[in-house]
């Protein structure tokens with residue numbers, strides 16, 4: 001095996017190989033015995049589907065917080081289980097090399113934690129590439145060319161904007177508000193305004209599945225007063241209104257990066273527009289909002305959820321990208 005490209009995200013983990021493309025795309029969730037995080041009982045969708053109904057003695061773990069690893073042991077268990085699932089024959093072949101994506105704003109300690117986890121989970125040589133660089137590469141943009149590019153990534157835990165050219169980062173801003181925060185905003189709104197309690201999955205479904213043409217969406221939750229299930233009808237416009245302030249806050253924070261951009265780079269970005277990646281890039285109305293605050297055209301990645309892993313996979317054949325952006 002030539003190697004693996006890995007995007008270990010707060011919300012989703014995606015793994016690709018040069019020969020087969022994306023071979024694993026699963027929520028970053030894991031079930032472990034509460035007293036022993038060294039063995040995964042389930043990972044991905046199987047683990048997430050049990051959210052809110054885990055038996056006694058079993059814990060649901062999210063190994064990545066805000067784009068970075070906080071607990072080495074559970075992250076190692078998770079990555080090892082991901083590798084087993086993505087490349088089941090790897091145990092019988094020489095250990096695989098990998099390129100792992102890391103937030104552009106990660107600290108040296110956070111980068112080291114990711115390398116350590118990769119090695120301990122059974123990988124041989126591990127290279128790191130900044131997520132926006134991988135995302136751009138996964139969308140066919142060459143991060144080594146002298147023209148500047150701007151990528152906005154709205155993931156589950158973090159939102160990040162990065163300008164880069166010629167193997168170096170020009171500017172980077174990030175905030176720890178992203179898609180999962182928006183899900184939370186909608187959940188709270190349903191509780192305070194419609195007096196129903198819903199789980200994360202229902203709230204996320206309403207956020208993603210809400211129609212954009214004013215059609216209505218039925219959400220089922222529990223009335224905390226009576227304890228009975230109740231249905232609430234929301235329309236697309238109401239969902240958009242609830243989410244707008246939080247999305248605007250994210251976009252405003254990111255747009256401040258323009259202040260740091262050298263004039264020539266602004267010209268490049270003006271001419272080419274920005275590239276939006278991450279699951280949040282699919283939010284209704286987001287391209288318009290980005291356009292308004294950044295003042296440039298917006299292109300949403302064709303595969304916003306997998307382009308980072310695809311770019312990390314492409315880096316296996318482009319070690320010069322990893323070398324240039326690793327310092």
Ligand SMILES: Nc1ncnc2c1ncn2[C@@H]1O[C@H](COP(=O)(O)OP(=O)(O)OP(=O)(O)O)[C@@H](O)[C@H]1O
Pocket residue numbers: 008009010011012013066067068154155156157158159178179180183204207208277278279280281282283284304305
């Ligand atoms: N169609 C959609 N519309 C809006 N939001 C979506 C859509 N699909 C997924 N999302 C949201 O995108 C987020 C996950 O995106 P992504 O997989 O890019 O994050 P991640 O890479 O795991 O997180 P991070 O980069 O912050 O570590 C979730 O909050 C999810 O609810």
Ligand SMILES: [Mg+2]
Pocket residue numbers: 009010131153155156278308
């Ligand atoms: Mg991401």
